[in-house]
Amino acid sequence: MPTRTKFPAKLTAGWLRGQYLSGALEPEAVIREIISRAGRDAEMNIWIEAPAEVHIRPYLEALKELDPQSHPLWGIPFAVKDNIDVKGLPTTAACPDYAYQPDEDASVVARLIAAGAIPVGKSNLDQFATGLVGVRSPYGEAHNALRPEYISGGSSAGSAVAVARGQAVFSLGTDTAGSGRVPAALNGLVGYKPSLGAWPVRGVVPACASLDCVTVFAHNLEDALEVDRAARGLDEADPWSRAVERMPAGLPAKVLLPESPLYFYGPHAAEYRLAWDQAEAAVQALGLPVERVDCTLFFEAASILYDGPWVAERWAGLGEFVENHREAVLPVTEAILSSGAAERHTAASLFQVMHRLQRYKREAELLLQDAVLVLPTCGGTWTREQVAANPVGANSDMGRYTNHCNLLDLSAVAVPAGEADRDLPFGITMFALADSEHLLAGAAARFLAEGDLREVTDADAADAETASSGMITLAVCGLHMRGFPLEKQMLEHGARFWQEARTAPCYELVKLQTEPAKPGLLRQDSGGSSVELELWRMPAESLGSFASLIPAPLGLGRVALEDGREVTGFICEGYAAAAAENITAYGGWRYLPAN
The missing domain is CATH 3.10.490.10 (Gamma-glutamyl cyclotransferase-like)
Structure with missing residues (x-):
């Protein structure tokens, strides 16, 4: 049945929930709109398994047995990165020869479905979640949501673009080096990366199993945290799962900013530097104590991820497949994965790096007590043509401010912070300790003014804000x-x-x-x-x-x-x-x- 409801370009859970509870809209109409939008954007290479009535219908039927009042994600459509299992759809990890048919949903997908959410399709990614650029897929290069000649960010490329283009309210990505944050910044979204193990990874194709996280992209923080509420919790069948409680949102005692000038790159380096200066000013205006700190430990920890023996963990998980199917793996992906088999990655070298990393963890723990660290999510961006000419170097730059996060067992939220240039979003990331995600929620809400920056500062400002808005x-x-x-x-x-x-x-x-x-x-x-x-x-x-x-x-x-x-x-x-x-x-x- 046609609907008279005019759909906004950006779909949010709050808007949809209001439409559902008022009786103005039914989930079937939302799914029809999403399928139409996916067809409109087919050339953007967002999907590996695009939204289709045949695989969505069972979820629509199941909603009839769920009470919308007690299921906060009732009827909310979401995209799933195609290295995460959805029963009934193949999991490819962006490699057709690797594809398999899962017998059950990944744990996190099952929890979201139980909360009433609808998985609409499997989104494109950098092959085997190896990359931060979004162009390493045999299913095509995922285009940026705003300027298609630019990269979308990886590896969770399609997941971010699906949300940004209004084909899902939220989406699941994964994050090992920054894949749940870089695409958020490049497409103007919030990217929430919970603490290691806080969301189960059972049913996820591993990149580096000891570092992998499932993440969420959304248009606002409130939607991301609603998904977190449904997805979080111990899965006893998942050896990497742990119980990490997210306490009610609170504000940190201080915000940490880097004391030394940062490095920016790409064709818009100057614009990114200016956008960061403006973001720093906005952080300093939040009404929270600000402290300048030496960020060397974070940058040195970041270098361990690809320059150290952790690449051997990728090889341990995928090496046998690569050796038997080299023709099925993209050359740049094969080169990165195969580097994990290098003779220099010995047991002794692994322990040497583990001991160094443990020192960094302790330093980070002391520095981030009751604090959040703020860095740019990306120091620049590239056109897809520029990445093709420099695939490894450009990709390495994109992880400059993200790679340290999981190695140091930190939680993070990437949030929009204006634009670097026309239709080129700029974003910052807030980092906190694993047990301090509530500080991210409070600080990010204040920065985003989900509310208003003035209102959260003091009561007088609240009165002024009421009068103006x-x-x-x-x-x-x-x-x-x-x-x-x-x-x-x-x-x-x-x-x-x-x-x-x-x-x-x-x-x-x-x-x-x-x-x-x-x-x-x-x-x-x-x-x-x-x-x-x-x-x-x-x-x-x-x-x-x-x-x-x-x-x-x-x-x-x-x-x-x-x-x-x-x-x-x-x-x-x-x-x-x-x-x-x-x-x-x-x-x-x-x-x-x-x-």
């Missing part, structure tokens, strides 16, 4: 949060999720004896605790009609946050506490067992 920040702590029954009211009033947050440590949370049960947030004169909540952005003109829906003893008032801000939010009248259950110890409504 007509938006207010609203704190919700219960049934209006994402995935709960009254989220629909937020979306119907034009609100969109901004970020997770916590109250100041002076509140109690109670479970009211209502039907359905609701939470009540009560401020205490003394004592109390910090409670998790969500911050949403709502048009100011909608606040009155929204408030009229709130039943006593609940209402709207001022809520003090952990970082010192005060925002409009749900509060509860004190008399209700006498007949309510105190649930403060759970830390938030989302963690209550009954929920």
Whole structure:
């Protein structure tokens, strides 16, 4: 059935969820639009297995058994890099002779499907995930989403371009040297790389198994973090999996910037240098302490990835196939993989480098305590023609500010930071320790102004922002949060999720004896605790009609946050506490067992 809904060029989960919950749109119409867009862009070499009705239909049928209210990714289409298994579709790793038919979904794909998301196709990549340029594929060079003569970034090339071109809301990539971040920067996206093992890699063709991560590309941070919520967690069948909790978003005690001038490259080196200067100024305007640091340890760690014995890990995983199918492997890919068999990569050399890397890890651990490091995601870009003339050198440059990350067991988020030139996005990456991903979420949200930079600085700026943009920040702590029954009211009033947050440590949370049960947030004169909540952005003109829906003893008032801000939010009248259950110890409504 045709739909009258006009689809935006960029699809986001928040927009789609609002359309679904209001009844304005059905997933079938979204899939038809995606198939149409994929046909429109066929010459851009985005897909290895393009979106098609025949393999998407079973997922549409399965949605009928899932409650949209309790499945936050219900009906949300996503692309899967073709080194990640999707049952029913071949996995090629961009090498037709390597292709196999998986018996089951990769762990992370299975988790996303269980949350209601729809895998629409398998995206193009640098062969065997070896490359950061996006041109090393027998299925064609994936074009940049904005300027097709330029590289798209690799190895997760098609995954990024699919999102940027509106053919998926989010996509899965993988990241060993920077493949979940470089394509984000070159196509104007957010690229979220969780800590090693935080998302399972079972069902992923290994590049360097000890360093590989599954990652997500999206148009905004909130979509990326929603995917993270569904994908994260220990998989006991995956030997590389580990339990890494992402705490509620918080702000770092300081932001680290390099003290020495950085190197920029490519035909737009001067423009990239200027874009970095502007990004540094924006970071310094965030209202957080900034410290200049020596980044030598990060650059020296980065050199280990391809100049040291870690290339032997790639050979260990793929060497037998390459030796038996050399004609099926692209020459540049074969040369890189075969370098792992060099005689210089001895057991002794491996241990020597491991010991050096361990020193770097300790230095990074001390430097990044309660801090985030900010670097350019890329120091430049190239046309696809220029990469063809210098395939190894150009690719090496693209990893200059990314290769250290997984070796040092860091988490990272790549975010847009303006343009270097017309339709050439510039991006920065924030790095944190493995157990400090919450600092990335807070710092990136502030930088991106998912909200407004002024608003997150102080209360006076919040008032100024409200007056200029007509938006207010609203704190919700219960049934209006994402995935709960009254989220629909937020979306119907034009609100969109901004970020997770916590109250100041002076509140109690109670479970009211209502039907359905609701939470009540009560401020205490003394004592109390910090409670998790969500911050949403709502048009100011909608606040009155929204408030009229709130039943006593609940209402709207001022809520003090952990970082010192005060925002409009749900509060509860004190008399209700006498007949309510105190649930403060759970830390938030989302963690209550009954929920």
